[in-house]
Amino acid sequence: MLGSTLTHLRCSRCRSVHPADKLQNLCACGAPLLACYDLARAAETLKPEALAGRRRDLWRYEEVLPGKAEEAVCLGEGGTPLLRLTRLGKQHGCSRLYLKEEGVNPTGSFKARGLAAGVTMARHLGARKVALPTAGNAGGALAAYAAAAGLEAYVLMPRDAPRANRLECEAYGAQLILVDGLISDCGRLLAERKDREGWFDMSTLKEPYRVEGKKTLGYELFEQLGGRLPEAILYPTGGGVGLIGMWKAFEEMEEMGWIGAERPKMIVVQATGCAPIVRAFEQGKGESEAWKDAATLAAGLRVPKALGDFLVLEAVRASRGSAVAVTDEEILAVVRALARSEGIFACPEGAATLAALPALFERGALQREETIVLFNTGSGMKYLDVLEKALA
Numbered sequence: 476m477l478g479s480t481l482t483h484l485r486c487s488r489c490r491s492v493h494p495a496d497k498l499q500n501l502c503a504c505g506a507p508l509l510a511c512y513d514l515a516r517a518a519e520t521l522k523p524e525a526l527a528g529r530r531r532d533l534w535r536y537e538e539v540l541p542g543k544a545e546e547a548v549c550l551g552e553g554g555t556p557l558l559r560l561t562r563l564g565k566q567h568g569c570s571r572l573y574l575k576e577e578g579v580n581p582t583g584s585f586k587a588r589g590l591a592a593g594v595t596m597a598r599h600l601g602a603r604k605v606a607l608p609t610a611g612n613a614g615g616a617l618a619a620y621a622a623a624a625g626l627e628a629y630v631l632m633p634r635d636a637p638r639a640n641r642l643e644c645e646a647y648g649a650q651l652i653l654v655d656g657l658i659s660d661c662g663r664l665l666a667e668r669k670d671r672e673g674w675f676d677m678s679t680l681k682e683p684y685r686v687e688g689k690k691t692l693g694y695e696l697f698e699q700l701g702g703r704l705p706e707a708i709l710y711p712t713g714g715g716v717g718l719i720g721m722w723k724a725f726e727e728m729e730e731m732g733w734i735g736a737e738r739p740k741m742i743v744v745q746a747t748g749c750a751p752i753v754r755a756f757e758q759g760k761g762e763s764e765a766w767k768d769a770a771t772l773a774a775g776l777r778v779p780k781a782l783g784d785f786l787v788l789e790a791v792r793a794s795r796g797s798a799v800a801v802t803d804e805e806i807l808a809v810v811r812a813l814a815r816s817e818g819i820f821a822c823p824e825g826a827a828t829l830a831a832l833p834a835l836f837e838r839g840a841l842q843r844e845e846t847i848v849l850f851n852t853g854s855g856m857k858y859l860d861v862l863e864k865a866l867a
Contacts (some may be wrong), residue, residue: 477520481541482512484683487786495541498600498853507680509723512539512685518731523702533588533691538808539727540691541684542595548624552591553691557699557848560829562816571846573705574819575692575827582643584822585689585852587718592688593677594620603627606674608661610774611640612712612853617677618647629674631661636774638860644775657769659779669745679714680783685790689717690847693724696848697733703817705843707740707796709831711824711852712752713778715787718743720837722790739848741790742833742840743798746771752784761785772803772861773823775852797840805830807865810855822858825851 476846493499495510504517507838512736517538520714527534533553534544556576564572589834590613597605606629607617614630621628628649632641633656644651654661661775662678669676679688697704704725718741734847745753748771751763765780791798809826813819828849835841855862 476848477517477538478543480538481510482513482515483511484508485511487783490785496600498597498602498675499683500676507686507786508683510541510683512727514727514730516537521731523698523733524786525867528696533591533688536691541592541687542569542599543699546595546599548591548595548598548620550587550591550623550749551589552580552688553695554577555579555695557696558817560817560849563812563829566816567836568843569847570844572849573819574825574846574849574851575696576819577850578820578825578856579821582612582615583627583854583857584612584616585692585717586613587620587848588691588759589613589617589685589689590620590677590688592674593682593685594624596677597677597682598624598626602675604629604672604674605677606631606665606669607673607677607679608632608665609636609640610634610658610777612775612857613679614649614651615640615647618644618649621649622647629672631665632772633657634660637858639857657777657779659765679716679781680719686716686723687722688720690720690724692717693721694727694728696721697728700846704734704737705739705813705848707742707841707847709742709744709828709847709849711776711827712745712774712781712787713742713775713824714781715743715783717850717852718790719783719786722786738794738838739755741794741796742831743787743791744827745798745800746773746776746803746827747800749777749779750800751780752787752802753798755784755788756791772865773806773827774861775822775824776827797835797838799831799834799840801827801830801834802867811866812860814855819851820855821851822853822855823861825849825853
């Protein structure tokens with residue numbers, strides 16, 4: 476392995492260049508910064524045929540990740556299974572229906588990927604106190620990785636977040652700050668306090684490296700499907716970092732010669748009680764407007780306004796994808812179906828992707844013969860209090 480080929484950061488909107496050797500959040504224009512690599516150099520050693528003997532976690536792609544793998548804050552994240560949904564696939568008439576099972580990550584969700592990379596770089600660049608607002612799972616992941624890194628963690632979480640998320644933050648030693656309101660309210664409080672408290676802001680897309688951990692989802696799909704990409708990806712979208720990350724991975728893979736210009740259709744799935752990106756897509760807008768009175772049992776989808784919504788919408792449209800919202804009732808029905816038909820106890824956000832299939836087939840956004848990958852972003856075990864009431 477060559478080691479990281481990180482060279483600089485670039486603004487996702489104004490395209491200005493920033494150094495990668497210091498702690499920083501957003502560009503002066505207010506947009507997220509994204510990491511750039513010397514991909515010609517990375518391609519010398521990061522080849523599909525050279526991956527077989529590498530470590531199984533996400534750091535197998537070290538050349539296109541920040542930091543040094545041997546110095547990473549690693550808890551075994553990544554390398555999650557791609558499961559074929561045989562019985563439910565037959566029920567929906569899809570012979571190639573898959574689910575990427577992220578619930579087996581450390582702390583039980585895909586948030587481990589982003590926080591592994593984000594905390595690794597925060598520590599490397601000198602942070603001592605890290606903080607973020609969260610709907611739940613990101614807080615648990617930050618608390619765990621900060622504990623492993625020897626950093627202080629501050630987690631701002633809605634008071635009605637799932638109980639498991641609150642308990643795990645406290646177990647890892649994080650300072651848990653419960654807020655009356657939504658993740659957006661938590662974000663406002665963080666912004667008010669961070670300078671005074673000396674916190675480094677690890678909010679979604681407000682630092683450059685969480686998206687780098689998430690992009691490994693795209694590299695793993697390529698490997699797990701035998702050196703190709705699926706025709707469609709259904710992604711439960713709150714902040715949308717995983718979708719943005721995969722789109723970035725596909726661009727890198729093309730530049731390194733792994734793939735051509737083809738891309739999966741990127742399909743956003745949200746809840747009807749909080750669907751700002753779906754609404755923006757349907758209205759032909761480039762970014763969303765904040766959703767008023769957001770309400771859904773899928774805590775990770777209860778994001779009224781995503782900072783990177785314009786990047787999500789760009790990827791959806793460039794890939795000829797789509798966006799769809801499903802009800803909480805549909806989500807709960809699929810939580811049951813996945814558990815009883817496939818033995819998968821999915822989180823509500825993950826269940827939403829399967830719930831979206833009928834509408835997508837009906838409108839012609841998906842074809843039944845396509846290779847379709849759904850994302851279950853976390854374990855249902857993280858939502859016992861929510862699901863106990865809803866499934867009773």
